Amino acid sequence: MATETLKRPPVPSRKLRLEHVGMAFDNDGKSFSVLEDINLDVSDGEFICLVGPSGCGKSTLLNLMGGFLAPTSGSITIDGQPVQGPDPRRILVFQERGVFPWLTVEGNIGFGLSGLPRAERNQRIAHYVQMVRLQGFEHTYPADLSGGMKQRLQVARALAVNPDILYLDEPFGALDSVTRLIMRGELLRIWETERRTIIFVTHDIDEAVQLADRVVVLSSRPAKIEDILTIDIAHPRNISSPRYLELRDELMSKIGLAYTL
C-alpha cells in the first residue's frame, strides 16, 4: 500500500497522513480500545467519506484529526507536521447547533475573521454569504433560519477562515431527506469551486457514494479500516446509473448490510 502511494505521480500532493493511529479511553480504570491501527493517506483536495456502524468511532477519528483529542498511539500529520491541537487551518463542522445563536449570519461568518481589516473582513463575509446562498439573510439570527440554512451558515463560517481541510461530522444528519439531498448538491458545488480537502463522516451510504472520491469503511468497535472504496464516477453523479448502483451495493455489503433486508 505504502509503496504504491510513493509511486503515484506527485501532482495531487499528500495532505493528511494517519499512521498506525490507535485510540483508547479509560472507563472505570479499564481502558477500552476505540480505534486500532488506522492508516490513511489523503491527497490535497480529496473528498473522503468515513462510514461505519454507529458508535464505531468515526467521530473520535475526526476529533483526532482535528486535534481535539490526542491519539494513544500512532501519528497524525498534516503537510508533514504533526497535529498538535485545534487550528483554524482545519475546521470541524458539527451536526447541529454549531452556529452561534447570539450572532447574525454576518456575525457568524465573520467570527473567525476578527484579525482582518474591516474592509477585507466585510468582503469575505459578502463572498461567503453569496457562496452559501444566504443573500438577504445577512442580519438574520440563527433562530429564524431553517436547519439547512444553519448548516450552510456553519460551512460558510468554516470556509471564511480559509482552511485547508474541512472536517464534517454528519453535517446533514439532522436534516430532512429532501433538504439533505439539496445540501449534498450545494456541498459538491462549493467543494468544486473551493477545492478544500474534505473528511466527511456519515452513516448514510447514499451520501457517501454520491459525494466521495474515496469511501473509508470502518469496522465496529474497536474500529479498523475494513476497506477503502474508490468511487470512480465523475460529478455530477447520476444516482441511478448502473455503476453508481454497483458501487452502492458493494459498499452496503462491505458494511455488512444485506440490501434485501
Add this chain to the structure above:
Amino acid sequence: MTSLAKTRGWEKFFWPLLATGLLLALWYYSVLWTATKVFPSPLSVQKGLAELLHKHVLWADIGDSLRRVAIGYGAAVVVGIPLGLTLGWYPALNQVLNPVIQILRPISPIAWIPVAIVFFGIGDRAAVFLIFLSALFPILVACVSGVANVPAIFRRSARNFGLSPAQILTKVVFPAALPQILVGLRIALGVAWLVVVAAEMIAVDSGLGYLVIDSRNSGKRYDLVVAAMLIIGLIGLALDFCFRRLERIRSVRWGFRHES
C-alpha cells in the same frame, strides 16, 4: 382556538380589570362589615395617596429608595458578574468557594441588619450594603450555572477558530450564558427592591420603607401605610417590566421562549 384570536383584544384587559375590581370591592366591604377603625378602606387609601403625592417628601422618599437600590444593585452587578464568570470558568476554584457561598446564600438579608449596622453604623451605607448582599447571590449563582451550561460545542468551535482563553470567555462563553445571567439579574433586582424597604425600616430615616414605618409610628396612619405599600408594589412592577424589555434584545432573545 377559533374564538381565542377574535376576543383576545378586549379579553386581555377585561378579565384582569374585573379581578382587580372584585378584590377592591371585597376589600371595601370587608372594612365596612367588620367596622374596623384601624384598617383603612380603599377610599381612605386613595385620599392618603393623594396626600402623599401633594407632600414633596414622597418624591424624595422614592428617589432615596431608588438611589440605594441603584448603588447596592449596581455594585452587586459589578462584583457578581466577573466573580460568577470566573467561578464558572474555573470549576476547581468554584469547588473551593462554593460551600461558603451556599451557606451564606440562604441567610435572609434581614438577618444581616445588625451586622450591617456594626460595620457601617446607622445610615445609607448599611442599607446599600444589605441591598448589595441580597442582589449578589442570585447574580453569582446565575453566572456560575450560566457558564457551566454553555454547550461544549461552542467552546470547541471557539478553540478551533484559534481564540485565546480570554477571547473565548468574552466572545463565546459570556454571550452564550447571557440569557441565563439576565434571568439572575432580574431576580436580583426583585430581591433588591424587597430588601431596600426592609433596610429602610431600620437603618435610615428616609425612603419608602421609612415612610411605611413612620406613617405607623407617628399617629397610626394606616391609610398612608397602605398607600406607601401600593407605591412600593407599583415601582417594583415597573422595574420588572423595564427589565423584561431587555430579554427582547435580539442577541439574547434566542435564550428566551417568547410567544413564537
